[in-house]
Amino acid sequence: MSALLDVKGVTMRFGGLVAVNDVGFSLAKGEVLAVIGPNGAGKSTLFNVITGVYRPTAGKVSFDGADITGKPAYEVVERGIARTFQSSRLFSDLSVLDNVIIGMHTRTKTGVLDALFRPGASKREMAACVEKAEALLKAGSGDLHAQRYRPAGTLAQADRRRLEIARALASEPKLLLLDEPSVGMDEVETDALVADIKRLRSKNPDLSVILIEHDMRVVEAFPTHVMCIDYGSRIAEGNFETVRADPRVQEAYLGKAAAHA
Amino acid sequence: MERPMPSGAPSVATASLFVVASQLAGAVFLYLVLKAEGGWQVIGLLALLGAGFFLLEKKPRIADLAMASMARVPLLAVAMAAVVVLAFPFAVGSNTYMLHLLIVAQLYAVLALALNFQLGSANIPNFATGASYGIGAYVSALLAINFGVSFWLTLPVAALAATLFGFLIGIPSMRTRDTYLALVTIAFGVVVQQLLNNFDFTGGPNGLVGIPAPSLFGHSFADPLVIFGHKLPSQANFYYLAAALVAVAIVTARRLHGSRIGLAWNALRADEIAARAQGINVAWYKVLAFAVDAFLAAFAGTIYAFYVSYISPDNFTFLVSVTIMTMVIVGGMDNIFGVIVGAFLLTILPEKLRAFSDYRLLFFGIVIIGFLMIRPQGLFPQRMRDYGSHS
Numbered sequence: 001m002s003a004l005l006d007v008k009g010v011t012m013r014f015g016g017l018v019a020v021n022d023v024g025f026s027l028a029k030g031e032v033l034a035v036i037g038p039n040g041a042g043k044s045t046l047f048n049v050i051t052g053v054y055r056p057t058a059g060k061v062s063f064d065g066a067d068i069t070g071k072p073a074y075e076v077v078e079r080g081i082a083r084t085f086q087s088s089r090l091f092s093d094l095s096v097l098d099n100v101i102i103g104m105h106t107r108t109k110t111g112v113l114d115a116l117f118r119p120g121a122s123k124r125e126m127a128a129c130v131e132k133a134e135a136l137l138k139a140g141s142g143d144l145h146a147q148r149y150r151p152a153g154t155l156a157q158a159d160r161r162r163l164e165i166a167r168a169l170a171s172e173p174k175l176l177l178l179d180e181p182s183v184g185m186d187e188v189e190t191d192a193l194v195a196d197i198k199r200l201r202s203k204n205p206d207l208s209v210i211l212i213e214h215d216m217r218v219v220e221a222f223p224t225h226v227m228c229i230d231y232g233s234r235i236a237e238g239n240f241e242t243v244r245a246d247p248r249v250q251e252a253y254l255g256k257a258a259a260h261a
Numbered sequence: 262m263e264r265p266m267p268s269g270a271p272s273v274a275t276a277s278l279f280v281v282a283s284q285l286a287g288a289v290f291l292y293l294v295l296k297a298e299g300g301w302q303v304i305g306l307l308a309l310l311g312a313g314f315f316l317l318e319k320k321p322r323i324a325d326l327a328m329a330s331m332a333r334v335p336l337l338a339v340a341m342a343a344v345v346v347l348a349f350p351f352a353v354g355s356n357t358y359m360l361h362l363l364i365v366a367q368l369y370a371v372l373a374l375a376l377n378f379q380l381g382s383a384n385i386p387n388f389a390t391g392a393s394y395g396i397g398a399y400v401s402a403l404l405a406i407n408f409g410v411s412f413w414l415t416l417p418v419a420a421l422a423a424t425l426f427g428f429l430i431g432i433p434s435m436r437t438r439d440t441y442l443a444l445v446t447i448a449f450g451v452v453v454q455q456l457l458n459n460f461d462f463t464g465g466p467n468g469l470v471g472i473p474a475p476s477l478f479g480h481s482f483a484d485p486l487v488i489f490g491h492k493l494p495s496q497a498n499f500y501y502l503a504a505a506l507v508a509v510a511i512v513t514a515r516r517l518h519g520s521r522i523g524l525a526w527n528a529l530r531a532d533e534i535a536a537r538a539q540g541i542n543v544a545w546y547k548v549l550a551f552a553v554d555a556f557l558a559a560f561a562g563t564i565y566a567f568y569v570s571y572i573s574p575d576n577f578t579f580l581v582s583v584t585i586m587t588m589v590i591v592g593g594m595d596n597i598f599g600v601i602v603g604a605f606l607l608t609i610l611p612e613k614l615r616a617f618s619d620y621r622l623l624f625f626g627i628v629i630i631g632f633l634m635i636r637p638q639g640l641f642p643q644r645m646r647d648y649g650s651h652s
Binding site: 051075082091093097102103115119127129167 | 513530643
């Protein structure tokens with residue numbers, strides 16, 4: 001298996017602060033990587049570097065055989081990396097349906113002149129988007145489809161997370177980055193989320209996923225490839241058992257004394 | 262906004278009745294406002310309008326019914342609107358002042374629709390719409406006066422020139438946001454007005470005089486318009502021209518709003534970072550909004566120049582841009598119909614309040630604040646896109 005995503009020696013400095021320090025990993029097609037680590041460890045910054053929100057101070061990000069280091073975010077999406085945000089960033093005054101359709105932006109083509117002078121083509125494109133969006137809304141747990149004309153800002157927390165995932169999937173990604181998808185979900189909803197991700201993977205075996213998670217129930221569900229980051233550096237990588245047993249990981253989560261107790 | 266879509270669509274008969282009745286009522290109301298003389302009549306009509314909007318605020322179902330009716334019988338709605346617009350000058354008759362107000366209101370409706378792409382759809386506070394309007398007017402007037410270019414040819418040329426100007430403001434403004442962006446556009450607006458004021462070839466503060474009236478198939482727009490033996494004053498020519506432009510602006514706005522471009526603008530209005538993460542080239546879409554705004558504004562400018570046949574920098578001040586912005590905000594951001602209503606209200610109201618002489622502006626302010634208190638989101642707020650409830 002050739003690597004779909006290859007991150008080499010990525011460092012991200014903000015002034016004196018080193019948010020990500022020489023982190024490297026690679027991810028194969030169809031693989032799931034869980035990234036764990038305490039708050040402020042640099043996990044989300046790593047996502048921001050991969051998706052082109054930040055240009056790394058050093059290092060290289062390759063995706064699908066091409067160098068995407070520092071490419072603008074909108075181009076990265078087009079190449080097939082979609083993401084969700086830790087604090088869900090929905091288009092809150094637009095309907096649930098519109099949110100998903102906007103997610104298809106890179107897969108649609110209508111320009112200003114098309115919209116003005118070929119309204120039929122523009123309408124057909126929109127109708128196809130609506131159909132796809134409705135299917136995506138029906139696919140996940142919860143009843144997003146029934147709420148499709150509600151403004152996204154009025155959704156309950158769990159539905160907001162689900163909608164973010166649906167919107168990310170709308171861009172037909174090869175790699176899906178989920179930034180703490182289970183935040184604000186109760187146990188039942190978290191289990192449904194895990195089931196959603198598993199179903200998604202069985203439907204698209206080629207889809208790779210990187211998951212930032214604090215909830216170990218979710219990490220446990222995808223135990224093959226786990227990476228732990230602390231203070232911007234990768235401190236452990238391997239399967240869930242190995243990483244969990246790693247003394248540095250225990251120290252990072254529980255503090256020095258507890259780890260040795 | 263949280264209500265689900267109305268489940269029972271109105272029957273064709275109900276919808277048709279509603280469409281015809283509401284449009285006729287709107288036309289009659291507009292006629293009465295234009296006809297109103299003296300303070301009490303104006304106050305009475307304003308109170309009626311206020312009550313109407315109050316009802317609309319309390320009973321949002323009326324707006325739902327209106328939208329559902331329009332969707333049910335769209336052809337009838339368009340045909341009826343066309344009949345009303347075409348017939349209106351016949352009702353007005355030889356009252357050239359009323360026609361003049363209607364022409365100006367329609368041109369402002371186009372300007373407000375142009376700005377709506379930015380302010381309403383993408384939340385870009387552009388204070389330079391007046392400048393684009395001015396560039397359109399000056400370019401076409403200069404071409405007509407100096408080179409004898411026909412009105413119909415100056416229309417696209419002026420629009421292209423203004424679009425270029427739109428790109429010009431758009432590019433530096435990509436780097437700024439919100440308040441700073443507003444400042445950049447204000448600066449552009451002021452600079453354009455100062456240039457018009459200081460250049461020799463623009464006639465300086467005296468402006469340009471003697472812009473020839475356009476003609477179509479040998480009929481000069483300076484001559485009265487004779488239709489089926491009815492003689493309408495020469496202003497009617499420009500009334501119909503402006504109406505045609507409003508129609509073009511509405512079609513443009515609807516098509517862009519309903520396409521992925523409108524959605525992209527809405528996305529960057531709601532959250533720029535999230536918009537970028539959906540693959541939207543935010544900078545490009547902002548510049549695009551500037552260009553579309555300038556393009557439409559220039560059309561309005563051209564018609565204005567040929568209509569009044571005399572333009573000066575005073576017609577295109579910063580205040581004009583602010584007025585256009587107020588029309589969009591009062592009418593309803595990102596709502597085509599609302600923006601047009603806002604433009605008509607804010608054009609006609611100050612004229613009608615002349616009865617209050619010295620207190621005119623005070624009254625004007627009070628009325629606007631009053632309407633915003635009744636309808637805080639604008640007279641006709643933005644609505645969710647409806648893709649029908651199939652499946």
